[in-house]
Each structure stands twice: as C-alpha cells, then as structure tokens.
Amino acid sequence: MLIRILQEIASNQTHSHNSLAKTLNLEPETVKHMFQNLQRMGYIIADDPACGDDRCDECGVCCTKKKKDQKEIKQEMRSGPTRWKLTEKGKEAIFQKP
Amino acid sequence: MNREFTIALVGNPNCGKTSLFNIMTGSRQHVGNWPGVTVERKEGIAKYNGRNIKVIDLPGTYSFSASSEDELIAVRYILQDKPDVVVNVIDSGNIERNLYLALQLLEMNSQVVLVLNMFDEAEKKHIKIDQAKLAKLLGAPVVATIATRNYGIQELLATALKQEKQHREPLKLDYGTPANQVIAEIAKELEETGLATAQDSRLLAVKLLENDQFARDYVQLEKFPALQETVKRASQKIRTEAGFDPEIYLADKRYEFISMLVRECVQREATQSQDLTERLDKVLTHKWLGIPLFFIIMFLIYQITMGFGNDFLGSYVENAFALLGEYISGLMANSPELLRSFVIDAVIGGVGSVLVFVPLMFTMYFLISFLEDSGYMARAAYLMDRLMSAVGLHGKTAVAMIVGSGCNVAGIMSTRTLDSKKDRMIGILISPFISCSARLPVYALFAGVFFGGKKVGIFPASGLVIFSLYLLGIIIAVTAGKLLSKTVFKQEKSYFIMELPPYRIPTLKSLLIHMWEKTESFVKKAGTIIFGIVALIWALSIFPVGVTPGSVESILGKLGTILAPIFSPAGFGTWESAVALIVGVGAKEAIVATFGMVYGTGEEMLSNVLGQYFTPLSAYAFMVMTLLYSPCAATIGIIKKETNSLKWAFFSVAYSLVIGWGMAVLVYQLGTFLGL
Structure with missing residues (x-):
C-alpha cells in the first residue's frame, strides 16, 4: 500500500491524490493518512510555492502575504493544492532495491 | 478493600481524549508535570459502582514511533507503568488515521478498550461504523462515546473494569513471510534476555525491525551485541526477500490490515459536498476536456x-x-x-x-x-x-x-x-x-x-x-x-x-x-x-x-x-x-x-x-x-x-x-x- 503509493508517485502516472485513491481502490481518507505517515517516516515531503503559502519572501512587489492574519492564510492554503514529492529516502526505497 | 484500578487514556491528538477525561473525572483531577519534563500530567478519579478508578490522560500520539517528548511520555508510560487497561480513544470521524495506533496497542498483550469517540460527528459525516464487527476482528471491546454529551461513559467504565478478569491474546498481524518468522525470533530473544515481557516483546521486535529509535533506546540495544546481530540479520532478510526496507514494509502490512478493517466495518456515504466535488472534477479535470x-x-x-x-x-x-x-x-x-x-x-x-x-x-x-x-x-x-x-x-x-x-x-x-x-x-x-x-x-x-x-x-x-x-x-x-x-x-x-x-x-x-x-x-x-x-x-x-x-x-x-x-x-x-x-x-x-x-x-x-x-x-x-x-x-x-x-x-x-x-x-x- 505505502509502497504502491511511492511507486505511483515515481511513475508519474497519477497526478492527484483522489485519483490515486481510486487507482489503489482505497478510501481517500486512508490514502490521506498514508501520505501523512509517509511524510512522518521521511519518504515524501509536502511543498508549496513560496508565494502561495504563508511565507513572505519580501520580494517587494506583490508582497501582500505579510499583512494577512493566520486565519486568512489557512483559508488560502485550503483552497490551494498540496504537492507531495519523493524525498531521497523515498527515491531510494523505490529505485535502489537491495 | 478494592485496590486502585488504573486506566490510561491514549489516542491521536485532537481525538477528544481530554474531553473524555474531564467528563470521566469531573472535579476529581490533579494536574502536575511528568518527571523531568514540562509536559502536563493529568490524572483524576472516576467512580463506577462505588469503586474508584484512577484515570491518566496521556499526551496525544499518532503511533508507537515516538518522535516528540509528548509522544515519548505516552509510549513509555504504557510500556513501563503498565496500566490495568489502556483506553484507546478514537476520533470516529477519522477512524483510518486512528486505527494505526490502535493496531500497535493491540499488538501488545495489554488490556485495551477501543473508544469510538465523537460518534455524533461521524454520523454527521455520514460514516457508519459496525462496532460489533470491529470488536470481533480486533479481538478487543469497542465502546461508542460522545464525551461532550456524557454519552457512553458508564458503559466505557463498566467495560474497562470487566477487562480486569479477562485475558486477551495480543493481536497477531500477518506481516507475511519472512517477517513473521524473524519477528518471533527477536521477540523470543527479547524475552530470554529479560528486555521485554511476553506482553510487549512482539511489538518491540517489530519496532526494532523498523529501526525505531525509541525501541532501540528502550531495550538499550547497543549493550546487547547478540540481539543487535539478530535484528541486523532479520532486517537484511526482509530486505532481500521482500525487496523493501523493513520500516516501510511492516507499516505497509499494517495498512493492508487497516484497509481490510475499513472495508469490513466502515460505511461511508458521500456527502453532498464530496458528491459535488467528484462530479465537477469528472468534467473540469477530465483528461481531454479539462x-x-x-x-x-x-x-x-x-x-x-x-x-x-x-x-x-x-x-x-x-x-x-x-x-x-x-x-x-x-x-x-x-x-x-x-x-x-x-x-x-x-x-x-x-x-x-x-x-x-x-x-x-x-x-x-x-x-x-x-x-x-x-x-x-x-x-x-x-x-x-x-x-x-x-x-x-x-x-x-x-x-x-x-x-x-x-x-x-x-x-x-x-x-x-x-x-x-x-x-x-x-x-x-x-x-x-x-x-x-x-x-x-x-x-x-x-x-x-x-x-x-x-x-x-x-x-x-x-x-x-x-x-x-x-x-x-x-x-x-x-x-x-x-x-x-x-x-x-x-x-x-x-x-x-x-x-x-x-x-x-x-x-x-x-x-x-x-x-x-x-x-x-x-x-x-x-x-x-x-x-x-x-x-x-x-x-x-x-x-x-x-x-x-x-x-x-x-x-x-x-x-x-x-x-x-x-x-x-x-x-x-x-x-x-x-x-x-x-x-x-x-x-x-x-x-x-x-x-x-x-x-x-x-x-x-x-x-x-x-x-x-x-x-x-x-x-x-x-x-x-x-x-x-x-x-x-x-x-x-x-x-x-x-x-x-x-x-x-x-x-x-x-x-x-x-x-x-x-x-x-x-x-x-x-x-x-x-x-x-
């Protein structure tokens, strides 16, 4: 299951979390938890675009993020996608079988 | 006079554990710190049929792979202090996530009662859980509660007390060949060296195979070269035969079991919003139309x-x-x-x-x-x-x-x-x-x-x-x-x-x-x-x-x-x-x-x-x-x-x-x- 998820990410065949749940014939909630656990174990990492999350990079032009309160930031993050990618450990688990 | 019966409440963060603790103990609470750390220790007394029951509210943890101070306290307490009953509080609305910890608790031979808390929230999300089937498949009692409404608390206390006279075999998850065999070998060696009891040897063996730092520290693995060698050999065997690192391979098997449990015991009706999202996505993210x-x-x-x-x-x-x-x-x-x-x-x-x-x-x-x-x-x-x-x-x-x-x-x-x-x-x-x-x-x-x-x-x-x-x-x-x-x-x-x-x-x-x-x-x-x-x-x-x-x-x-x-x-x-x-x-x-x-x-x-x-x-x-x-x-x-x-x-x-x-x-x- 976890291994299938890593393999799916590595194969670049499925791009969304929900379609992955369908591919693996699992409940989306189960997949969601697996993602969290894979993250805790260090196989995948969530990353967000710098100007799409709560970080202000002080670029000086479009910097409106720093004015927002946490509630607004969370609201914005909820409406954006979360991107998960393989870490080196994740790549190793898939590509460098002992 | 009856001796003091101890219940430890354990569960994922935000599962409603503290609400449950408050309703069980009322004003009979004592708040202090766990020894040597600043993490709050809450204990109180619950009463059932005139009997005092000591209740410990453990810090929230997602699994037995304790990665923070709070989690370490919870895991160490269960392993070392051995409460009479471990009450695993589960957020019914997020049962998949919560079952991961539940399986690890059940893998120990401790008396475990599973509590499906916030049952009303699950119903609102159109989630139906077959309690009886879940109890049967897990080999442990399951009680539904709604802590905020004082629902199911008496049944929980009664069930917990009943465990005193029960003997429960640990849940034996099928980790597949060759993992089952090497787990048994490590567990036996742990017991023989006195590093674990029959109650927790299996879980510790699994954790050692997963290269879990807490388990390594807990059994002081470095001091036991023979055991260290057994674990190393066993890990290599899994790597060679299963093709994956034991950490992910064993977690994978746990998820297979969780997935089976969810399939058998949980019915989830799509809510209107899920329905809408799915229908819209069918069109808006369609391969050709999108x-x-x-x-x-x-x-x-x-x-x-x-x-x-x-x-x-x-x-x-x-x-x-x-x-x-x-x-x-x-x-x-x-x-x-x-x-x-x-x-x-x-x-x-x-x-x-x-x-x-x-x-x-x-x-x-x-x-x-x-x-x-x-x-x-x-x-x-x-x-x-x-x-x-x-x-x-x-x-x-x-x-x-x-x-x-x-x-x-x-x-x-x-x-x-x-x-x-x-x-x-x-x-x-x-x-x-x-x-x-x-x-x-x-x-x-x-x-x-x-x-x-x-x-x-x-x-x-x-x-x-x-x-x-x-x-x-x-x-x-x-x-x-x-x-x-x-x-x-x-x-x-x-x-x-x-x-x-x-x-x-x-x-x-x-x-x-x-x-x-x-x-x-x-x-x-x-x-x-x-x-x-x-x-x-x-x-x-x-x-x-x-x-x-x-x-x-x-x-x-x-x-x-x-x-x-x-x-x-x-x-x-x-x-x-x-x-x-x-x-x-x-x-x-x-x-x-x-x-x-x-x-x-x-x-x-x-x-x-x-x-x-x-x-x-x-x-x-x-x-x-x-x-x-x-x-x-x-x-x-x-x-x-x-x-x-x-x-x-x-x-x-x-x-x-x-x-x-x-x-x-x-x-x-x-x-x-x-x-x-």
Missing part, C-alpha cells in the same frame, strides 16, 4: 473584464478624470506654465491614464479570486501540470506561470520550490513571457481603441485580442522552456503528486479582501514608481529650455527618434512608441502613462489620438512587443537575485528583446502580406 475548459473559463474572464470592468465601469472613471482635468485646468489658469504642465500633463495625463484601469483590475481580480477561493485554481495548476509534463517540462513550472500571471516577480519567486537548479533556471527564464497584470492597461487601452465595438461571432473582439495575448505568452513560454530544456539545461526527472482541496462557495468578504489586496499594489505603484517615472519623462520632455514640451526637439523626442527606426518593421516606428517602450522597462504600466504624457492628454483622449499613429495591425504588433520584449526592472532585479548572476539577468533581457521584436515584426509583416 484543458480546453480551462482556456474557455479564462477566455470568459477576460471578456467580462473588458466588457464590464473596462467598458462599463471604466467609462465612469474616465469621465471623472476628464472632469477633474478640466476643473484643475480651470483652477490653474493663472499658474506658472511649468507647474500647470506638470500637473495636467504628468500627474493627470500620466498617472491618471494608469488609474483609469483600476475598475478593470477590480473586476479581473474579483473573478480570479473567485476561481482561487472556489478551489478551481488548484485544478488549473493540476491541468497545467499535466500539460507541462506532456511537453517535457517540469510540472511545477506551471505554478510559476500561474502565479506569474499576477506578477512575474512572484512567479519567479515561486520557482524556489523547484528542486534542481536546471528546473529553476528554466522556470525563471520563461516566467517573464507570462502576461502579468501590469501589461493589462496597455492591452486594455489598445484593444479598446482599435478593436472596441467590433465582434467576432457573439464575442467582443477586444476581449478576444487580450485573451490571444495571454495565450501567446503561454505558448512562447512553453516553447522557450522546451528549447532551453533541450539545449542549455537538460532536465532530470521529478516525482510528485497533488492533493486537491474540495470545491466550496467563496464568501463575498473573502473575495473583496483578495480583490483589494491585489489591486492595492497596482494603485500604490501608480502613486509611487509610475509617478516617479512620469516625473522623469516629463522633465526630459520639456528640456532643453525653449523647446515645445513633449515635442520631437526635446531630449525625450531626440532619444526616441534615434530608436524609432528599429521598430519601423513592426509598424510602430514613431519616437513616442520608442520612448514608451523604453520607459516600460521601468514598469509596464508606465507605457500608458508615457503615451498619456507625450501626447499631452489622459486616457480618455488617448483613444482619439492613438488612431492617428497606429493601425489595428500595428497596435496588435505593439501589444505583442509589450508582452514579450523585456522583463520590467523589478523582474530583472529578481532574476539577478535568484540566479545570483548578472549574466543571466542580461541574457533574460537580451533574448526576450530579440523574441519580442521578432514576433512583433512577424505579426506586422505577415498581417500586411495578408492584407489585414
């Missing part, structure tokens, strides 16, 4: 922006500026000519001609914010991702392009999330081709003057022209990216997956806030950077002393005259256009301001004047040039900063100048050839 629909949606946005924002709302602001110009002109009738020229030509003519586009910005950002807040822009990123991957670019470059449609600086900043330097370089170098909001006033002005009032089918031609420019920007960016990836930067493969949020109806308040935040920077820029540029241009247009302000004899006019022939093949070889394009490198909005100033009039009158200098074809070529010719000063600065190289900043300016000029010439010459 991308055309995305472009149709964007096309409609530009149509509404031009039709409503520019033509309808913008006309009121134009009239207001015209009246203001007349009023101030009257007021300053007796003022010195220089001051009057500055206020009328530079401030009202220049800055004013940019500010008339504020309604257009409001409209566009309101619509874009609607798409963002509704969850559609996440799908757009997903679709663009697929498109990018299909042409061999990193999918994440699409994010830089989407962010860059607001402002190229932000788009370039967002390339920071690209892992390889090569991917980043491509993202940085193609971002400036994406049409940002600063170019929109230029398009709106020219499209309004030369294509306003015309229709293509049922659609206004001006909206179509603007949409075509956005599309052209994407095509040029993708093509440039593809060329760069095949030549200068050959790419490595990347792996990722996206989690899409559900659709929702945005609130008006949120839309208005986002709309204002985005437009605010445009207004501020008009009052600061553009004002500064306009003041400089105005100064250049009145010197040397004695020339007619804004004439070809001025410094500005002479500079423009030198450069104008370069743009002749593109159909706009006037000194005014040349000057506007140079000024536009400072800030793209300043192009409109410059025209407003050099033609000595605001945007409302520019409509009449521009017709004398441009044809629809040369106007379109000019817009193409504006789209592609050079990043603005802020973008050039950020390219230098992000690439840490002046060379790449220069490269970006040079190659975009060549592409911009080449495309403008191509459009004009091809159009002329076709008789347009």
